[in-house]
Amino acid sequence: MAKSIRIPIEQLSEGMTLGDDVVNSNGLILIPKNTVIHQKHIFRLKLYDILSVIILDLPVTDYYPEAIRQPHANIHIERTDLPFLEFQNNYAIKETQIKHHLESISNGEPVQIDELLDISYSLLEQLKTKSNLFNYLHDIKTTDDYTFSHSINVSLLSNIFAHWLQLTHKEIEEITLAGLLHDLGKTKISLELLNKPGKLTDEEFASIKKHSQYGFELIKDQTIPYDVKMGVLMHHEKLNGSGYPLGIKDEYIHPYAKIISIVDIYDAMTSTRSYHEKACPFKVIHMFEYESYGLLDTSMLFVFLANIAHNYLGRVVRLSSGDEGKIIFIHNTSPSKPIIEVGEKILDLAVLPHLSIEEILY
Numbered sequence: 020m021a022k023s024i025r026i027p028i029e030q031l032s033e034g035m036t037l038g039d040d041v042v043n044s045n046g047l048i049l050i051p052k053n054t055v056i057h058q059k060h061i062f063r064l065k066l067y068d069i070l071s072v073i074i075l076d077l078p079v080t081d082y083y084p085e086a087i088r089q090p091h092a093n094i095h096i097e098r099t100d101l102p103f104l105e106f107q108n109n110y111a112i113k114e115t116q117i118k119h120h121l122e123s124i125s126n127g128e129p130v131q132i133d134e135l136l137d138i139s140y141s142l143l144e145q146l147k148t149k150s151n152l153f154n155y156l157h158d159i160k161t162t163d164d165y166t167f168s169h170s171i172n173v174s175l176l177s178n179i180f181a182h183w184l185q186l187t188h189k190e191i192e193e194i195t196l197a198g199l200l201h202d203l204g205k206t207k208i209s210l211e212l213l214n215k216p217g218k219l220t221d222e223e224f225a226s227i228k229k230h231s232q233y234g235f236e237l238i239k240d241q242t243i244p245y246d247v248k249m250g251v252l253m254h255h256e257k258l259n260g261s262g263y264p265l266g267i268k269d270e271y272i273h274p275y276a277k278i279i280s281i282v283d284i285y286d287a288m289t290s291t292r293s294y295h296e297k298a299c300p301f302k303v304i305h306m307f308e309y310e311s312y313g314l315l316d317t318s319m320l321f322v323f324l325a326n327i328a329h330n331y332l333g334r335v336v337r338l339s340s341g342d343e344g345k346i347i348f349i350h351n352t353s354p355s356k357p358i359i360e361v362g363e364k365i366l367d368l369a370v371l372p373h374l375s376i377e378e379i380l381y
């Protein structure tokens with residue numbers, strides 16, 4: 020009999036087996052015991068803010084069926100194009116700057132709004148088109164300190180998302196700042212705890228969950244816009260009231276927090292993390308479409324998903340049937356299921372539920 024151990028979801032990999040049911044705050048089973056973990060399960064855990072799971076403690080080689088261990092689709096090709104390399108260089112500099120800013124705010128120093136905004140805006144200015152960001156972030160190499168690169172990503176993605184939502188210039192600037200600060204409270208939690216391998220106590224998990232409140236406390240008396248503070252405080256709230264720290268519902272959640280919570284999960288699923296391979300964007304869009312009901316703001320979410328999908332118009336993809344074809348039309352109401360041209364045939368994935376996009380080829 021394999022023994023069971025509790026691990027934080029950052030250490031969860033595809034191929035591991037659940038040693039116990041994962042339940043939500045109402046006791047409903049989200050993922051049953053003995054499930055072999057796939058990307059969609061990691062997405063669901065992230066969406067429900069589950070911080071740890073119990074897995075069967077099998078030898079590492081048993082975690083991965085051959086197909087997952089050697090995914091031909093995930094061979095990483097190093098990028099050498101100049102605009103990307105310049106972006107990556109600047110990104111590395113900005114990572115050091117955001118670390119410095121968040122740590123000094125954590126030590127009681129004032130928030131330097133202009134300097135902070137410059138971190139995001141200087142990176143955004145380097146992009147030829149805003150949609151370039153999505154493939155840059157997909158390919159970029161970051162340092163090990165996830166909190167800092169994640170803060171930059173959430174800020175950049177929130178800025179673009181706010182443009183898509185047609186917010187005002189002032190609102191876009193505020194949401195860009197809120198994105199940089201959203202996980203500020205993590206600086207109050209020791210790195211040792213954030214990266215601790217193996218079993219964590221209930222108190223340790225409770226303390227990680229306090230980061231949105233800690234972040235709010237660090238800025239609540241600072242001279243920055245009220246809405247930015249709300250974005251930081253509420254970024255883990257969920258529409259049905261199952262979130263934290265307040266457990267408030269839809270109409271009470273600040274729109275900035277709703278934007279950040281969508282982007283937060285998107286970044287966790289698409290950037291390089293140790294616990295999963297980077298996902299095909301259409302798979303991530305599909306997971307959002309089917310799993311987020313009652314948790315994320317759907318009217319905002321669909322604007323985000325449709326715009327991301329539009330970036331891939333004209334690209335050649337491989338379908339679950341093995342066929343290759345070109346994306347020729349994106350439906351705004353089901354962006355994960357575009358119309359594909361395969362040779363002479365036109366396939367509308369929206370009415371072909373058994374077919375899906377497996378991989379973007381070129």
Ligand SMILES: [Fe+2]
Nearest residue numbers: 201202254255
């Ligand atoms: Fe957070």
Ligand SMILES: [Fe+2]
Nearest residue numbers: 169201202283
């Ligand atoms: Fe976050």
